[in-house]
Amino acid sequence: MEEKINIAEVLKNKPQGTKLYNLLYNIDVELDTIVTTGTKTIVWCTDKIDNNDVCHRFYSEFGTIEGYPDGLQILLPSKEMRDWRKFLWKKGDVLVTEDGSVHIIFEKFEDDAYTMFSGKYYYSKDGKKAYSYFRECDDVITEEFTLETEDAAQTYISTIEERLDGKLNRETLEIEKTQSEFKNGDILFVKCKGSTFIEIFNYSKKNGDLYDHASLDTTIHELDISGEYKIFKENIIEIRLATEEEKQQLFDALEKEGKAWDAEKKQIVDLKPKCEFKPFDKVLGRNEKGDVWEAELFSHYKEKSRYPFCCIGFSRKYCIPYNKETAHLLETTDDWEGGEQ
Incomplete structure (x- = not known):
């Protein structure tokens, strides 16, 4: 014979107002409270009748009519689902x-x-x-x-x-990754509350906070290469090794800033220019992808600047040589097949 379930034990931690079902009257009821006296336990429920008056229903600890513990179980989870287990x-x-x-x-x-x-x-x-x-x-x-x-x-x-x-x-x-398993230089995908990051792991403190060499916030498309960005452990929802596609997303963001990850040196390095400019070289320059190319005369290169190509007139973020192959790009937003510097 199947063992009886003590419904009072099942319901004791449920909130007041939990919806249940009375089989005898074919009505929904709400859990009110559970009362234990010296000899018995009573499950006390309520339902509304005419004029929104509240009717009190009392059941034994086994869901039978109060006072008849061996009777028919009439208190059930719902009309549609009657399995207390x-x-x-x-x-x-x-x-x-x-x-x-x-x-x-x-x-x-x-x-x-x-x-x-x-x-x-x-x-x-x-x-x-x-x-x-x-x-x-x-x-x-x-x-x-x-x-x-x-x-x-x-x-x-x-x-x-x-x-x-x-x-x-x-x-x-949630799946929790043991952060100590990651090595310096591992590229990680980190999901946090409200943001996701692709980052190059540097180290984690004993409390689990993460530090990186570079971090791309894919939610707002912002790159941080200061090496000082910290992700607090309590904000981390998921952490794992990045996929190849995710790694490439980070590498592309670094390249746009003229940077790259040197896996041997374990540091962010500057990309070497694809062409060397000399003072007074004719060049085309612009500051953002999609901007119009403008003619400039090159002056000098300022390595740590956001706009490193200093020209006579303006400093530029991107710079390409002006010659027969690129002359058609002047006053256009087209990309150069040779790759922007």
Whole structure:
């Protein structure tokens, strides 16, 4: 015989107003309070009747009519979902379908009917024994899932951690990367509250704060190469090694500033100009991509300036030689095939 569930224990930490269902009267009720006397525990609920008057309903700790603990269980999670064991699911529980083909980590129920829930790390096996994997999933059907056994749940979690190269925090449902595993010069993707960064890792303090050689804020497209930028550990949601595409995004941003990453020296270095200018050389200059090229006479190069190409008249961020091959670019915004300096 299936063991009775002590509904009072299930509900004791639920907030007042939690929606439940009375099978006997076919009505929704709200949890009010749980009272324990010397001999019994009473689950006290309320519902509204005519003229919005409040009616009080009393149940035993097993969800039967108060005073009849062995009677019919009439207090249920909802009319549509009547399984108290599923109502017990908590954030971080590993759930599985009856055939074992799908796993997911429970996050929360979607509504008061408890028929749908949302979760993370959805992991399904198709007919070819291959696996598909999604980080988040909404509107999952409660009826299709049950609580996974402890051993199988740990196997599932180990699989997820191996794929994402970190440890799963079952309270936050986030994968946490051990920062000490990163080496000086590793290029990282760091997701924070409100921003994402691609950065060249320098070191982390014992408290987990990150320091970098260079950092690209991809949210506002801002590059920092001061080497003094710090990301506080408490702001980090996700941290991992950057993909090749993400690395290239950082390298492109550095190149636009005339900089590059020297992996051997472990430092940001200046790009060498593709052509050397001499004083009074004819050049075309502009300060931003998309600006019109203007004719200039080159004067000298100021290495640490944001506009390093000093010309007679203005200083320029970008400078190319003026000759037969580039003359057509004057007063246009076209890019030079030879690459801007």
